[in-house]
Amino acid sequence: MSQTLDQLNAATPGDALALLDGTYEHSPWIAQRALAARPFRSLAHLKHALVKAVAAASADEQLGLIRAHPELAGKAMVSKTLTAESTHEQGKAGLTDCTPEEFAKIQQLNADYNAKFGFPFILAVRGPRGTGLSKREIIDTFERRLHHHPAFELGEALRNIHRIAEIRLDDKFGADVSLGNDVWDWQEALSAHTDPGYAEKGQLTVTYLTDAHRACAAQISGLMRDCGFDSVHIDAVGNVVGRYEGATPDAKALLTGSHYDTVRNGGKYDGRLGIFVPMACVRELKRQGRRLPFAFEVVGFAEEEGQRYKATFLGSGALIGHFDPRWLDQKDADGITMREAMQHAGLKLEDIPKIQRDPARYLGFVEVHIEQGPVLTEFDIPLGIVTSINGGVRYVGEMIGMASHAGTTPMGRRRDAAAAVAELILFAEQRAAKDGDSVATVGMLEVPSGSINVVPGRCKFSLDIRAPNDPQRDAVVRDVLAALQEIADRRGVRFVIEEAMRAAAAPSAPEWQQRWEKAVESLGVPLYRMPSGAGHDAMKLHEVMPQAMLFVRGINSGISHNPLESSTNDDIQLAVEAFQHLLDNLAAEQAH
Structure with missing residues (x-):
């Protein structure tokens, strides 16, 4: 029989902790801290209180939480020492039924991942629909995440832990997610x-x-x-x-x-x-x-x-x-x-x-x-x-300098079109960042018929600037275009630029x-x-x-x-x- 939020809200601290047992793998401290937010208005409120408890925890506690999780198709599964919840989840995803080749592949991925990140790979194997990912999806995700930056992967591990907890809570409380x-x-x-x-x-x-x-x-x-x-x-x-x-x-x-x-x-x-x-x-x-x-x-x-x-x-x-x-x-x-x-x-x-x-x-x-x-x-x-839906302006432009020999043209005498655009990119990035919610992107960059031993004489580029309101957007545009002029003057290059699109903020x-x-x-x-x-x-x-x-x-x-x-x-x-x-x-x- 599933529990109710009323039971959880009315329970003594000890009983409430017991009701949430097993939500987060071997980490009762999360539920203990989250229970301070009682009474919970909804299951979504309870889930968020648990998430906040993890977010407020120390880096060591967060790492401990990740390390409390078993590897996928790992030693704990083989020795049958997984928690009941983990056994159920890994079974639903077919991990308890791997071919020798799949098992060997996952073991290798586990070893590579642990060596790179210092914690086990964690994936909510019951997936976004709760019915279980296929082994192919699991292996593909494993291989993709192996290339992530460690700081990003730490966040991804915690997000997957919250998804695992969410599905366990849905089971415990008989949540209706049929819609x-x-x-x-x-x-x-x-x-x-x-x-x-x-x-x-x-x-x-x-x-x-x-x-x-x-x-x-x-x-x-x-x-x-x-x-x-x-x-x-x-x-x-x-x-x-x-x-x-x-x-x-x-x-x-x-x-x-x-x-x-x-x-x-x-x-x-x-x-x-x-x-x-x-x-x-x-x-x-x-x-x-x-x-x-x-x-x-x-x-x-x-x-x-x-x-x-x-x-x-x-x-x-x-x-x-x-x-x-x-x-x-x-x-x-x-x-x-x-x-x-x-x-x-x-x-x-x-x-x-x-x-x-x-x-x-x-x-x-x-x-x-x-x-x-x-x-x-x-x-x-x-x-x-x-x-608000951000307003945007797009430009396509070309910087025109002088193509010359890469070996014989001294650094101070170059008119390098690509270097000028590179400087523009960095300026646009820094200027947009000052507003917090403005963005500026150079998404297309091309040195037409460039060569490894030639100082670029031309460089084509795009510019996309967006902000939540038109005056803010226009201020970024003004500053970026002024910088473009200053860079070109200082470097002895010229440019042509045309507006390709303008949309008002909504x-x-x-x-x-x-x-x-x-x-x-x-x-x-x-x-x-x-x-x-x-x-x-x-x-x-x-x-x-x-x-x-x-x-x-x-x-x-x-x-x-x-x-x-x-x-x-x-x-x-x-x-x-x-x-x-x-x-x-x-x-x-x-x-x-």
Whole structure:
């Protein structure tokens, strides 16, 4: 029989400690310190109190906790001296049933890892869904993490220990994460569709209006119908639109959604999480036979990434009347125009203007999205409240110096274009860091027809600068461009630079940000406010209606635009519950 939080909150210190026994391997001190935070408001609150106890511990205590864990398929497993919990977990992942080759491989990895880091490799082998990783996934992860920096790997070990503890607590308290599991499974099923050339490599790539893209739209449409939406259709640009009507026919609607296209060799969660989380909410409303005082519209945007055609935010842009007819003549890598692709997909170009929404019919736009960064995972916090989507400016430039002989040109007489750009990179890095939340990146760097024995005469570069508000962004731009001029003058080189993109920051509407905060607060999860460094569909809707976003923590240090992008069933469960709270609170507001 599973325990309850009420039992834990009411228990004597000794009994409470016994109730949490085995949560953290051979380390009762963690539960002992966390119990000072009683009463726990939720299981998520208890989990965070345990995480905080570890975070506040000394470096020696943290290392002791890591070293208290057994090696995977190691000596303790062979001698059958694992704890009951570890035996169960390693068994679920098939580690108690290794072939001699697999066993030898894991033993070697254990030895190499221990030699490099001085502690055992720790992985939550029950995985992000709680059902167990395959041996292949475990060995691949082991090999990948062997190359990490020691400080990073220490953090990764602790994060995996917290995930192991989370799953053990779910078991102890009989946690219901069925909504998180369903959303996780929907994403897994959708990732079966991928563009030609990528399927063979086992990579996920879904670009605008390919067969895989249209198969995704059909699958999302079918799921929406299964969930109980009143109407589902694919609009004139390929957006999948599901609508769950309000209690009255004239009710305004809350708009939500995200995109279902991906970058090349991307992850399964970017965008898609923001379609499936609200779909789970609609399914629960339908099951309860419940109508809200407002309609709820969920949109799977057809295009956000700008991969097949240079038309970023096409799906959400079309909803605000920003579809540019000139895009139709753009050609993809195979010479197919967007017009041809749309006609092939059976989309009616003449209907595009009709899909523009009237903002007066909407309460606002909210979006759930995987964080796509390391912040939440490093703070061990499952959900983040987005304060603003950063504004950005991009430039492409070229530094022009003088190509000359690397052996005969004295250092003081060089006009080295690459060295000048290198200096610019370091300045941009230092200047952005001064603000704390500004970022500056030189992501492309090229010495055209460079040679090992020639001082670079030309160097092409890109520059990407972002900040949570436009004045802050513009101040960084001003300083970086001034430094560029100063570096060029001092080094006797010249440059050409052109602005390639400019996007305004999109601060969250305060009342909608507060609605997310109230929803997250009621889960017993700590409130963490943060800007979004990446662009999102919410930026487009921001131009015509109030918007606010909720971030969900990613695993694997929050990596995104990468096959390792993932989240756990527990964090997704919390996202669905937060969305349900937002809907309930909004319904209560409308009733008054």
